[in-house]
Amino acid sequence: MTEARRLSLILLVALAALVAVAVGPFLLDTYSVNVLTRSLLYAAVALTVDLLWGFLGILTFGQSVFFACGAYAAGLVFTHMDFSGSNALVALGLGVGGALLTAAIVGWLAFWHGASALYASVITLVLPIVATQLLYSGGTFTGSSSGLSGFTSFDLSVEAWFWLAGSFLVVVTTLAFVFVKSDAGRLLVAIRENEQRCKYLGLDTSRLKIVVYLVCAVVAALAGYLYAGYAMVVAPELASFVFGTELVIWTALGGRGTLLGPVFGALIVDYESAQLSGSYPFVWQLIIGVVFVLVIVAFPRGLLPVVFDIPRRLLGWLRPRAARAAVTLSTLDLAETQGVEPGNGPALAVSGVAKRFGSLTVLDAIDFEARAGELVSLVGPNGAGKTTLMRCIADGAERSAGAIVVNGYDIGRKPPEACVALGVGRKFQMANVFETLTVAECLQIARARHARPSLWRRARDLPLPKAAMHVIATTGLDRQLATPAHLLSHGMKQALELSMVLALEPRVLLLDEPTAGLTKTERMQIGSILIDLTRKQGLCVLLVEHDLDFVREISSRVIVLHQGRIVLDGSVEDVVASELVKQVYAGSGHAGIAHETASPDRGSAEAVSSAKREMPV
Amino acid sequence: MIAQTLDIVTTAAILYAVATGLLLVFGVMKIINFAHGGLMTLGGYAALITTQAGLNPWLAIPIAALFGAVAGMAIERLVVRPLYTRPLDAILATWGLSIIIGQLITILFGRGVHFAQSPLSGTLDVLGESYSAYRLALVGIAAALGIGLTALLQGTRLGLETRAVIMNEDLARGLGINSGLVRFATFTLGSALAGAAGALITPLSSVDPAMGVPWLVSAFMLVLVSGASLLSLLAACIVLGGAQVLVATHFSPVLGGLTIAVLAAIILRVRPQGFARD
Numbered sequence: 001m002t003e004a005r006r007l008s009l010i011l012l013v014a015l016a017a018l019v020a021v022a023v024g025p026f027l028l029d030t031y032s033v034n035v036l037t038r039s040l041l042y043a044a045v046a047l048t049v050d051l052l053w054g055f056l057g058i059l060t061f062g063q064s065v066f067f068a069c070g071a072y073a074a075g076l077v078f079t080h081m082d083f084s085g086s087n088a089l090v091a092l093g094l095g096v097g098g099a100l101l102t103a104a105i106v107g108w109l110a111f112w113h114g115a116s117a118l119y120a121s122v123i124t125l126v127l128p129i130v131a132t133q134l135l136y137s138g139g140t141f142t143g144s145s146s147g148l149s150g151f152t153s154f155d156l157s158v159e160a161w162f163w164l165a166g167s168f169l170v171v172v173t174t175l176a177f178v179f180v181k182s183d184a185g186r187l188l189v190a191i192r193e194n195e196q197r198c199k200y201l202g203l204d205t206s207r208l209k210i211v212v213y214l215v216c217a218v219v220a221a222l223a224g225y226l227y228a229g230y231a232m233v234v235a236p237e238l239a240s241f242v243f244g245t246e247l248v249i250w251t252a253l254g255g256r257g258t259l260l261g262p263v264f265g266a267l268i269v270d271y272e273s274a275q276l277s278g279s280y281p282f283v284w285q286l287i288i289g290v291v292f293v294l295v296i297v298a299f300p301r302g303l304l305p306v307v308f309d310i311p312r313r314l315l316g317w318l319r320p321r322a323a324r325a326a327v328t329l330s331t332l333d334l335a336e337t338q339g340v341e342p343g344n345g346p347a348l349a350v351s352g353v354a355k356r357f358g359s360l361t362v363l364d365a366i367d368f369e370a371r372a373g374e375l376v377s378l379v380g381p382n383g384a385g386k387t388t389l390m391r392c393i394a395d396g397a398e399r400s401a402g403a404i405v406v407n408g409y410d411i412g413r414k415p416p417e418a419c420v421a422l423g424v425g426r427k428f429q430m431a432n433v434f435e436t437l438t439v440a441e442c443l444q445i446a447r448a449r450h451a452r453p454s455l456w457r458r459a460r461d462l463p464l465p466k467a468a469m470h471v472i473a474t475t476g477l478d479r480q481l482a483t484p485a486h487l488l489s490h491g492m493k494q495a496l497e498l499s500m501v502l503a504l505e506p507r508v509l510l511l512d513e514p515t516a517g518l519t520k521t522e523r524m525q526i527g528s529i530l531i532d533l534t535r536k537q538g539l540c541v542l543l544v545e546h547d548l549d550f551v552r553e554i555s556s557r558v559i560v561l562h563q564g565r566i567v568l569d570g571s572v573e574d575v576v577a578s579e580l581v582k583q584v585y586a587g588s589g590h591a592g593i594a595h596e597t598a599s600p601d602r603g604s605a606e607a608v609s610s611a612k613r614e615m616p617v
Numbered sequence: 618m619i620a621q622t623l624d625i626v627t628t629a630a631i632l633y634a635v636a637t638g639l640l641l642v643f644g645v646m647k648i649i650n651f652a653h654g655g656l657m658t659l660g661g662y663a664a665l666i667t668t669q670a671g672l673n674p675w676l677a678i679p680i681a682a683l684f685g686a687v688a689g690m691a692i693e694r695l696v697v698r699p700l701y702t703r704p705l706d707a708i709l710a711t712w713g714l715s716i717i718i719g720q721l722i723t724i725l726f727g728r729g730v731h732f733a734q735s736p737l738s739g740t741l742d743v744l745g746e747s748y749s750a751y752r753l754a755l756v757g758i759a760a761a762l763g764i765g766l767t768a769l770l771q772g773t774r775l776g777l778e779t780r781a782v783i784m785n786e787d788l789a790r791g792l793g794i795n796s797g798l799v800r801f802a803t804f805t806l807g808s809a810l811a812g813a814a815g816a817l818i819t820p821l822s823s824v825d826p827a828m829g830v831p832w833l834v835s836a837f838m839l840v841l842v843s844g845a846s847l848l849s850l851l852a853a854c855i856v857l858g859g860a861q862v863l864v865a866t867h868f869s870p871v872l873g874g875l876t877i878a879v880l881a882a883i884i885l886r887v888r889p890q891g892f893a894r895d
Contacts, residue, residue, distance in 0.1 A: 059705050059708070059709075109882065109886055112886070114889075115889075116889075117705065118649075118704070118705070118841075119885055119886075119889070121705065121708070122837075122838070122841060122882065122885070123882055125834070125837075126838075126878045126879065126881075126882045129834060129875065129878050130875055130878070130879060133871050133872075133874055133875050134871075136871060137869065137871040137872075241830075241834075245712060248709065249709075249713070252709060282720050282723045282724045283720075283724070285716065285720045286716075286717060286720035286721065286724070288716070289713050289714075289716035289717040289720060290713075290717060292709075292710075292713040292716070293696060293710050293713035293714060293717065296700070296706050296709050296710040296713065297695075297696055297699050297700065297710055298699075300703070300706060
């Protein structure tokens with residue numbers, strides 16, 4: 001399916017939905033039209049909950065507050081200033097502005113660098129509690145517990161409100177749908193799946209979350225504004241935690257991460273509540289509660305996917321499913337590569353770096369420099385601080401002391417995404433990719449920093465830098481572009497992550513045991529790729545490795561770390577010939593090492609020789 | 618001055634009694650039991666039935682604990698167990714259970730507000746200040762609860778295994794500890810404590826189907842700032858409970874109601890580990 005056809009299909013469905021909204025009032029009785037108008041607006045808010053929770057992974061209990069913000073803005077202005085065209089605009093501005101301000105504060109609190117998912121949920125839970133208490137304490141201004149009513153509003157018929165609410169919902173849903181299916185929308189799923197990897201791909205996830213949160217707040221506020229205009233009554237319950245959780249319940253029932261599920265969930269449940277709560281008020285709530293618990297436990301994806309899966313499976317038997325349209329890879333034109341301009345001096349300069357956890361010193365007085373085109377191996381036994389050093393280079397907030405200069409730029413206290421912008425690329429020890437996304441999608445996200453993804457389209461081709469293309473071609477990843485990452489073999493996942501990091505066009509590449517768990521052939525493949533990267537592409541590679549034979553084959557220089565200090569920094573020959581390295585790896589005679597580096601005397605020589613005898617190899 | 622100090626101490630004691638059950642479940646299972654509020658409501662109604670049946674009001678506490686324990690056993694088996702690996706979903710499912718408990722109670726007892734008989738009435742003289750005897754008794758009960766739980770965790774084999782599961786569940790399982798049983802026992806105990814807490818607060822507030830919700834939020838925030846330690850929970854209760862009393866008396870009761878939630882959110886922002894030591 002071509003891009004144009006995909007988008008026109010979405011548009012066609014949206015038009016059909018608009019037609020349904022248009023004929024709705026002629027088919028339904030007035031009572032139902034009245035109730036459904038409210039349900040349509042609630043559905044728009046449920047949609048924002050789905051964007052935040054289903055796509056971005058932020059379980060939010062507080063969307064009710066933004067709805068109430070729009071509603072109260074209208075209620076307050078129309079009550080205290082009378083209704084007029086200009087006042088209606090003032091109210092709209094206040095509602096949207098208030099929601100933006102609140103969302104900005106909440107976003108700043110909840111999505112700071114390093115905040116957990118639970119903490120973000122806690123903040124969204126505190127929000128409605130604060131908001132309702134403030135509304136209660138507002139006296140006659142906010143109408144306290146009884147809210148505001150009896151204000152005049154837009155003079156529209158019941159049908160017109162239905163059309164307004166319905167069109168609003170269709171427009172918002174269509175926009176959201178187009179967005180989440182676009183290249184930019186996929187970033188939300190990537191953040192939900194693996195926020196850490198996103199940061200190390202140079203994406204400012206905190207900012208992205210806040211932007212989405214702000215947009216969702218505005219949509220909810222607009223829905224609230226329409227609600228107040230049509231219902232002509234606002235009450236503190238609109239901002240409450242209970243309404244906030246109801247929105248979550250509708251989203252969960254319909255199916256998180258489906259957009260349409262939450263919309264229909266909200267429409268059906270809210271409409272039925274109004275119909276049934278008259279005759280069986282408590283039983284209806286009880287049924288909703290029971291179904292909700294059942295869905296969460298047994299169908300975490302919600303009911304819409306369950307409903308859709310049945311016909312899809314039936315169809316699947318009849319005709320084979322078409323393979324997912326793959327993205328075409330191409331090599332990025334050299335003129336279009338956008339890596340950071342190299343500054344003056346070495347590619348990487350580490351001086352006086354230390355890392356302490358309380359009284360425990362993991363790294364101390366680390367000094368070294370590495371030039372472009374060098375492949376420096378970091379060796380040392382477990383616990384020597386190799387991975388910690390990598391972390392300190394890739395995240396400015398990690399080290400306790402010292403300075404790190406990349407490409408001539410001091411990384412200061414910058415977060416990982418800013419270090420990526422300076423030219424650092426970090427590959428983790430365990431293959432760290434987006435498990436549910438395909439290989440092509442993973443690579444696209446890795447390029448998102450350079451090529452701003454479209455908010456509504458899907459790119460058909462993906463230009464990648466030469467280095468990344470080289471890895472993909474050598475390992476055969478290009479034949480598996482449509483495979484979800486979690487189905488890849490361990491070696492392929494490592495290769496995918498390496499090509500994702502290379503797609504960032506780094507100047508300094510940090511590789512943490514890239515060959516761990518790989519077969520001999522795969523290892524040699526990676527080895528020749530690394531040699532190519534340094535000699536031909538001029539990257540500076542810092543490699544953590546335990547396999548000394550491998551290190552000997554590919555390194556231009558070796559740094560030996562032991563107990564958080566550099567004990568040796570020299571050529572491959574120096575290190576291979578060194579008694580010290582054998583001793584470090586043999587794991588005996590710590591005291592001996594300290595002596596040898598400080599002052600080689602007879603005692604330590606004995607220690608060395610005894611260590612040699614104990615060597616297991 | 619004395620009255621205010623007593624207010625702070627008794628408020629902290631009540632919060633402590635309410636939050637221990639939630640803390641225990643959070644510590645061992647790493648999930649937030651949002652049914653805690655519902656179980657408290659259940660305990661409140663158990664107390665109501667007990668006193669209406671003419672039994673000794675003190676009996677209401679163990680009976681409410683029993684109600685909570687039985688409900689907790691069923692909840693752990695049917696709902697919580699499949700959700701161990703999905704902690705955010707566990708919050709939602711247990712909130713759903715809270716709704717179910719609330720609606721069942723509404724169907725059985727109606728929406729109205731009831732009052733249970735207090736086991737202690739009248740006042741006591743403390744340093745020349747006459748103060749509610751029941752609130753003072755709550756300090757003793759909360760202290761007994763804290764000491765009892767500490768003794769259970771520190772002095773028994775089950776406590777040792779529970780602490781092992783709190784620290785490192787995988788290792789504990791590797792050493793042959795039946796962590797499923799530990800979780801079951803913990804959830805049952807946590808639910809029993811929730812039920813007892815529901816009975817304990819009945820003399821202070823009315824009994825109605827939504828009585829647990831405000832307490833749930835306070836308890837939840839207190840547990841988040843305390844981590845998994847009974848001692849840091851005590852510190853959190855005294856500091857945040859004290860702040861609540863001070864704000865409520867000196868500024869406004871409405872702001873007082875917000876104090877715990879807002880302060881806890883700020884504390885977690887500044888110091889993610891809260892009152893816990895590391």
